[in-house]
Amino acid sequence: MKGEKRSSTKKKPVDMVTLQVIMNALHSITDEMNMALIRTAYSTNIKDRRDCSCAIYTPAGEVVSQTELGSPVHLGIMPSALDNVFARFRLEDLEDGDHVIVNVPFPTGPGHLNDITMVSPVYIDGKIAFLVANMAHHVDMGGYAPGSMALGLREIYQEGLQIPAVKIVKKGIIDRELMSFIKQNVRTGIEVEGDIHAQMACNNVGRRRLEELSKRYGVKVLHEYIREMFDYSERRVRAGLKTIPAGTYTFEDYMEGTALTPDLIKVKVTITVTQEEILFDFTGTDPQVNDSINSNQACVNTACYYIVKVLVDPGLPPNVGSYRPIRIHAPSGSCINAKPPAAIGNSTIITAPKVVDVLLGALVQAVPERAAAASNGVTSLFNIGGLDPRTGHLYNYIETYAGGQGAMHNQDGMDAVQCHMTNTRNAPVEVIESTYPLIVRSYGLVPDSDGPGRFRGGLGMRREIEIQSEKTTLTVSTDRSKLKPWGVFGGLPGGNSSCFIAHSDGQVEKLAYSKMTRPIERGEVVTIVTPGGGGWGDPFTRDPERVLRDVIEELISPERAREYYGVVVERKGYRQFQINRSETDELRSRRFKVQDS
Known part of the structure; x- marks a missing residue:
């Protein structure tokens, strides 16, 4: 994150009405950008599931405003993606009409290769006044298996195409050779190209709206109020931290392993809260592993930003000012801050949610009335790719399935919901069956998967899908198959996850690991069950x-x-x-x- 210098000169009084008007105008722009991306996207993952996010930045890369329609895991990662752009381009190298794309996660950047970030300068009166950016999850980036999030991989080079910060559009002209290169290296080139064009349209909307806002107020006035927005958010975070008892809080939890790394993988945090700052120290977390369930520093950052917002001040306008009181130490070479060339394809769906659970486990000790029991603890990935017999083309269906939410001190957890940092929707059954060679045999809640408590955890969900394609590969990446989502204050754990394959001979196979990639045959039926949420309080007092x-x-x-x-x-x-x-x-x-x- 880029730093900033604050002037020591006395500032003029700020008109708080104008501040709120500008703040909400900027927020409205990011929401409009996000809707433009959704409405122009090609893939089901973006247009139906809304796996995308947008934000506005200063020319120095400081977060100005973020959409509430996007995914928190994206929004906290995007500043790191901008750092990759700044490492490759000087600000003056970005010309009017340029669009820069990037997906490389090292040394900093997106959480995995699927999350392509697009950054565009906004010129006002011949100078860059803002940067607009969006991040969208593309359904395939090449690599070992369809979906580019396979298990059983040791290096990021096996996961897919890495795109360093590069101009896909120069002065308004699309680089067709670069686009052709990208399409040639992915399985679903038409979808990827269409979604990249949607990302361009999204940033163009942001440009136009910022130009209009600048005409109304002037760039200088806007930036004066933006600086005040930063200070305002910082003051609110520091005030919120004063409501948390000062002290040190520790918690640890475990990710389940894979066939390559079968042991449990510890994630540990020690949180120190003072009257002015909050420090997240992940010393004691296990080293990185030889499979794609590591993460980079950016994923840890976004989890910490998210927790501060929801526990300290849920209505907080998120910008760089809200990050100032936050300090994060994630040991280099750990599974949550892996060194290249580590595979990290499952970082946003496995590792980042686990970090959130660990943070909640620590802070529920400090502010039990604001925190919650463990939610399902994972964004359960279900990915099927192969040859569509109806078209003769390769396809890839990807979805992250919802699970039970952890109970809170005064309410039950919600059933089958995207918890914490995802905020994506489910793909309608009609869309799945009309778009892909798949048949949804059943879809519903899992009875008795709640975490019993005075307030119970939410239920997980079950979906059965029959495969109707050839040369098909299945990737399932979930968690909590062995270690159930924990309850608090006498609450009991939620139900665990599982995955089964019904073969054509009638045999039913339970997958040995909660995370694996394997071939699957036409006519076989895959059943995935997601975890429930933990309970709060003694269930006999419900x-x-x-x-x-x-x-x-x-x-x-x-x-x-x-x-x-x-x-x-x-x-x-x-x-x-x-x-x-x-x-x-x-x-x-x-x-x-x-x-x-």
């Missing part, structure tokens, strides 16, 4: 009426209600249940007597 409602809605079974919640629910007819009050009171009192003895 309101029996809430337990009854969950039974009626078939979220939990009567057996689970009795065993885990101490509520005896009796069936009286089809979907008709009632609580046996006397047996419930006796069951609960018996448990509490045992605890008191």
